[in-house]
Amino acid sequence: MSEFAKPPLSPVQISLDVSTGSLSPSGPTLTRRLLDLKGCFKNTEAWQREVEKSNPIVYQVISSVVPETARELPQSITTIFAGDCAGELYMTKGHQHPDPQGEIYYGLEGQGGIILFDGKKSAWVEITPGKIGYIPPGWAHRSINTGKSDYKFLAVYPGCAGHDYQWVLDNGMGLRAFKNNNNFELTEF
Numbered sequence: 320m321s322e323f324a325k326p327p328l329s330p331v332q333i334s335l336d337v338s339t340g341s342l343s344p345s346g347p348t349l350t351r352r353l354l355d356l357k358g359c360f361k362n363t364e365a366w367q368r369e370v371e372k373s374n375p376i377v378y379q380v381i382s383s384v385v386p387e388t389a390r391e392l393p394q395s396i397t398t399i400f401a402g403d404c405a406g407e408l409y410m411t412k413g414h415q416h417p418d419p420q421g422e423i424y425y426g427l428e429g430q431g432g433i434i435l436f437d438g439k440k441s442a443w444v445e446i447t448p449g450k451i452g453y454i455p456p457g458w459a460h461r462s463i464n465t466g467k468s469d470y471k472f473l474a475v476y477p478g479c480a481g482h483d484y485q486w487v488l489d490n491g492m493g494l495r496a497f498k499n500n501n502n503f504e505l506t507e508f
């Protein structure tokens with residue numbers, strides 16, 4: 320398995336293959352199945368049933384070789400597959416940055432968006448190919464695939480930011496995204 324490079328890094332060119340969502344050279348790949356999203360979907364009975372039935376892959380994250388350490392600027396490609404659990408669209412776990420740092424997402428393929436929540440206010444930022452979504456410091460973020468094919472985006476974030484997943488389990492995200500006929504709708508959490 321590929322690993323992060325050890326600082327100090329040399330200047331490097333990184334190739335991005337949008338069709339596979341891969342980077343070269345690349346760092347670690349993370350694959351999240353439905354079981355890994357425990358506590359995320361509203362309908363916990365449907366979630367349990369589908370975990371026992373097939374436990375499908377919901378998304379994967381391919382990191383570049385740039386490590387998640389202070390002063391570095393890591394990047395990753397997230398691919399969220401199309402699907403839903405009892406109508407709630409496939410999504411990432413969502414996290415808050417313990418060190419409140421901003422982040423940018425850049426849409427590569429498919430249709431999606433970000434649910435953001437600062438603990439009081441929630442927001443939705445649509446992401447399609449060529450669009451940049453800005454996540455300000457202090458806003459937890461969860462990505463959603465709102466389309467019928469893979470949704471892929473590039474993330475660039477400060478290496479010191481970190482990932483607090485428990486914050487989302489404790490505070491929610493303010494909004495949920497459900498499929499609705501050929502479209503989707505956002506509902507209260």
Ligand code: S6P
Nearest residue numbers: 380395397411412413414474476
């Ligand atoms: C990292 C950045 C993304 C996510 C990825 C998966 O700060 O926001 O690379 O890690 O989209 O989401 P999650 O919520 O499982 O980390």
Ligand code: ZN
Nearest residue numbers: 416422460476
């Ligand atoms: Zn983040």
